[in-house]
Amino acid sequence: MRHVGRSRVIALFTVAVLATVAAACGSSSSTKTTTPSAAGSSLTISNESGTTWTCGFNPFNPSVYGLSFGTVYEELTFVNSLKSGAATPWLASSYTWSNANKTLTFTIRSGVKWSDGTAFSAKDVLFTFDMLKKFPALDLNAVWSVLSGVAQVGSDQVAFNFKTSAVPYFYYIADETPIVPEHIWGSIANPVTYNDSSPIGTGPYTMHACTSADVTYTKNPSYWQPGLPKIQTVYYPSFTSNDPANELLATGGAQWGSQFIPSIQSYYLSKSSNFHDWFPPVANVSIFMNLTNPVLAQLPVRRAMAYAIDRPKVSELGEYGYEPASNQTDIVKPTFSSWYDSSQAASYDYTYDPSRAKSILQQAGYTEKNGVFQTPKGPLSFSIINIGGYSDWVASVSVIETELKAVGISITPDNLASSVFDTDLYTGKYQLGYNSESGGPSPYYELRQLLYSANSAPLGQPAATDWERYSNPQTDALINQYGATTSPATQQSIVDKLELVMLKEVPVIPMTEEVDWYQYDTANIAGWATPSDPYAQPGAYDVPDIGVMLLHLYPKS
Amino acid sequence: MRYIARRTAFFVFTLWAAVTVNFVIPRLMPGNPALAMIARYKHVTPAELASLEVLFGVKTHASLVSEYFEYLANISRGRFGISYTFFPETVSHEVLQAIPWTLCLVGVTTILAFLLGTLIGLVSAWRRGGWLDSILPPIFVITSAFPYFWIALLAVWLFSIKLNWLPLFGGYSIGDTPGWHWHFVVDALEHSILPASTILVTAIGGWILTMRNNVISVLDEDYVRMARAKGLKPWTVMWGYAGRNAILPNLTGFAMSLGFVVSGAILVEYVFNYPGVGWMLLDAVFNEDYPLMQALFLLITLAVLTAVLLADVVTALLDARTRDLV
Numbered sequence: 001m002r003h004v005g006r007s008r009v010i011a012l013f014t015v016a017v018l019a020t021v022a023a024a025c026g027s028s029s030s031t032k033t034t035t036p037s038a039a040g041s042s043l044t045i046s047n048e049s050g051t052t053w054t055c056g057f058n059p060f061n062p063s064v065y066g067l068s069f070g071t072v073y074e075e076l077t078f079v080n081s082l083k084s085g086a087a088t089p090w091l092a093s094s095y096t097w098s099n100a101n102k103t104l105t106f107t108i109r110s111g112v113k114w115s116d117g118t119a120f121s122a123k124d125v126l127f128t129f130d131m132l133k134k135f136p137a138l139d140l141n142a143v144w145s146v147l148s149g150v151a152q153v154g155s156d157q158v159a160f161n162f163k164t165s166a167v168p169y170f171y172y173i174a175d176e177t178p179i180v181p182e183h184i185w186g187s188i189a190n191p192v193t194y195n196d197s198s199p200i201g202t203g204p205y206t207m208h209a210c211t212s213a214d215v216t217y218t219k220n221p222s223y224w225q226p227g228l229p230k231i232q233t234v235y236y237p238s239f240t241s242n243d244p245a246n247e248l249l250a251t252g253g254a255q256w257g258s259q260f261i262p263s264i265q266s267y268y269l270s271k272s273s274n275f276h277d278w279f280p281p282v283a284n285v286s287i288f289m290n291l292t293n294p295v296l297a298q299l300p301v302r303r304a305m306a307y308a309i310d311r312p313k314v315s316e317l318g319e320y321g322y323e324p325a326s327n328q329t330d331i332v333k334p335t336f337s338s339w340y341d342s343s344q345a346a347s348y349d350y351t352y353d354p355s356r357a358k359s360i361l362q363q364a365g366y367t368e369k370n371g372v373f374q375t376p377k378g379p380l381s382f383s384i385i386n387i388g389g390y391s392d393w394v395a396s397v398s399v400i401e402t403e404l405k406a407v408g409i410s411i412t413p414d415n416l417a418s419s420v421f422d423t424d425l426y427t428g429k430y431q432l433g434y435n436s437e438s439g440g441p442s443p444y445y446e447l448r449q450l451l452y453s454a455n456s457a458p459l460g461q462p463a464a465t466d467w468e469r470y471s472n473p474q475t476d477a478l479i480n481q482y483g484a485t486t487s488p489a490t491q492q493s494i495v496d497k498l499e500l501v502m503l504k505e506v507p508v509i510p511m512t513e514e515v516d517w518y519q520y521d522t523a524n525i526a527g528w529a530t531p532s533d534p535y536a537q538p539g540a541y542d543v544p545d546i547g548v549m550l551l552h553l554y555p556k557s
Numbered sequence: 558m559r560y561i562a563r564r565t566a567f568f569v570f571t572l573w574a575a576v577t578v579n580f581v582i583p584r585l586m587p588g589n590p591a592l593a594m595i596a597r598y599k600h601v602t603p604a605e606l607a608s609l610e611v612l613f614g615v616k617t618h619a620s621l622v623s624e625y626f627e628y629l630a631n632i633s634r635g636r637f638g639i640s641y642t643f644f645p646e647t648v649s650h651e652v653l654q655a656i657p658w659t660l661c662l663v664g665v666t667t668i669l670a671f672l673l674g675t676l677i678g679l680v681s682a683w684r685r686g687g688w689l690d691s692i693l694p695p696i697f698v699i700t701s702a703f704p705y706f707w708i709a710l711l712a713v714w715l716f717s718i719k720l721n722w723l724p725l726f727g728g729y730s731i732g733d734t735p736g737w738h739w740h741f742v743v744d745a746l747e748h749s750i751l752p753a754s755t756i757l758v759t760a761i762g763g764w765i766l767t768m769r770n771n772v773i774s775v776l777d778e779d780y781v782r783m784a785r786a787k788g789l790k791p792w793t794v795m796w797g798y799a800g801r802n803a804i805l806p807n808l809t810g811f812a813m814s815l816g817f818v819v820s821g822a823i824l825v826e827y828v829f830n831y832p833g834v835g836w837m838l839l840d841a842v843f844n845e846d847y848p849l850m851q852a853l854f855l856l857i858t859l860a861v862l863t864a865v866l867l868a869d870v871v872t873a874l875l876d877a878r879t880r881d882l883v
Contacts (some may be wrong), residue, residue, distance in 0.1 A: 052832055056646065096669060194645070195646065213832050214731045214733075233732075240827070240840070244725060253725070
């Protein structure tokens, strides 16, 4: 699920020039590619990482884990975010909840070996989690914020004890934590700064060679899943900019793409009948409204804004239609459609309606002066912070600006460098902000990131994910309640109530749906994830999904 | 000699000033690199933020003055710390990995552009109105006026995509291992043809134009007329009298551009995904990677200052007048 980075375009103009030129030139049958020729036995990934490789593979370092987690290191249980969190046993052959959902016990698979030949056991799992406790900087998902202890039970079981029941943390423990070998990591003094240049894992691949320009993986011959993987060699070149990465894809030099391609129809899809794309949405990009601002704290203002913006238009003009329009419930469709409460959504009906937006403002007693509504707390005139380097977000916000202006709300885009943007957003030094959450394997994760007051912080302090500073004890209670249940029916009813919070209180306004960028070439390789078989998140930067993807792929000949 | 001594003193002073500015500027920039890190990776909590900040040394409580002296001590020993972007690698490791590529590509093309440009400028001024003079300078002046990325993208389209003669991008083939063996060197050379020739085509025009103008004005000087009157061979007059004097103003410019070689060529690296330092510098700025930024800026300053000092020495050797200046 985790993304190493958003594949966005910093200097779109060069891409656009080449796209036009390349589109005009038409066919590109056999290009002198920089990749080794391969009839399916090898695969090249083209993912604009925005950086060159350091040849470090520490799976707990967020800058590089995309290069080792899933391929070299593996998880206990694979959780598929595209199938509402469907679990597949992985290094753990099974798991059970007990003790009123406060104990999670994994049975560790036997017969698994580390790639150096040492046997893998429950001790390695225990060691990994103990290490996360000892070095909080490694605990990227803060699992020790809910755990009270981890212990080995018998020879092949590991039991996780929780302070209070926190069922959703199953995802972070089982799917998002790479298991590392005790016989190697046990002797490392500081695993935080360890660069792990020759990683030893249980995964389908071993790191064969690395330069700053490319990582080459080869098949792990003693992999525990018999007969797998079928792709012998995987090349993962580094790209600091979009266009070379896109060129490699469009000329067939790379078979798996994971980035933004402008005018994808003419630039990529039309080049070969074997070229395909699919952009499954996973989370929302939203307008965050600083609720500590007295003007924005007024509900009619937020409701009017939600009605005033034509989301499909933002998607079409700002995101080339690649990222679909969101809805006010915050449920990402179609990925999480089963969670969507259509009757509630219909009763609030946040479809685009500028005249309704205006009438809400008028009914609240606000008056229009020089085209901008005035409230007792101040005029509806705000600045909106955004990341200047994300050209699609900048375009989206300028559409939003026009839409709001039409109903008497004036916003001024403030396009910032990402580090300044982050500081302002996290510490609450903004009026409106445009950003996305990371989401998770069910809509609950994003709703929790948005609405849980523990994720907020006083102004001036960095808030984890509740950047708008929403806080409501009743909502907190709902979120905690979800943590204590494994019953799908109860979970559904809680998410319904959280959707109602989104509709009724409008704490944030979801705009477009963040997608996984994914292009693939079926000429020599088959087994790709498709909308009808979404077995894993298909972005090459999604971990540990990259490992699941590679295990499904096979040469056609 | 006094001239050289003065230039050296100036060199030392400028270096100190640059080193100090280099220390101050990153600290005046807004934002916080540890926060930027969490935003990129989302799952980091405020508690972990604190540990990241300590790790990166952004919230140490040392005073600015003591930080400054520690900084001076560290850079004199070549210690630039850990890069934020390439964590946990050291800055030196990352820079050393990228700089050979930049030196080879940009360094060689800068020297080549200067030599070729000067030669063409000299010859075309010497045979003013000849066929060479009416063809080469106009062509290269036009190509120099094009934006670099446009020329580069056109070259990629023509030679890599359309004609399929040269590789699309990169310093070497995917899956190749760098090393001093024949196969790799040929591969790297093949990959450098497009970036090198596009740099050459866009950089050469300036040298041609200035050299040609300088030679034309020098040709009217009395000493050239004198040399011709003495019956010296035209070859000797062209090189020893016209060329030697006309090149002087260009030397400092050449030294400057040599110095800037280490700053890389951002657009070249962008278009060709070339593993040099230009892109690294850009990325360091985006990520507020102070240690990496400081190391690269220092390197550039040092290179430019050294090159200018060398140019002063060469000028003193070539031009007797500067030696007499007090």
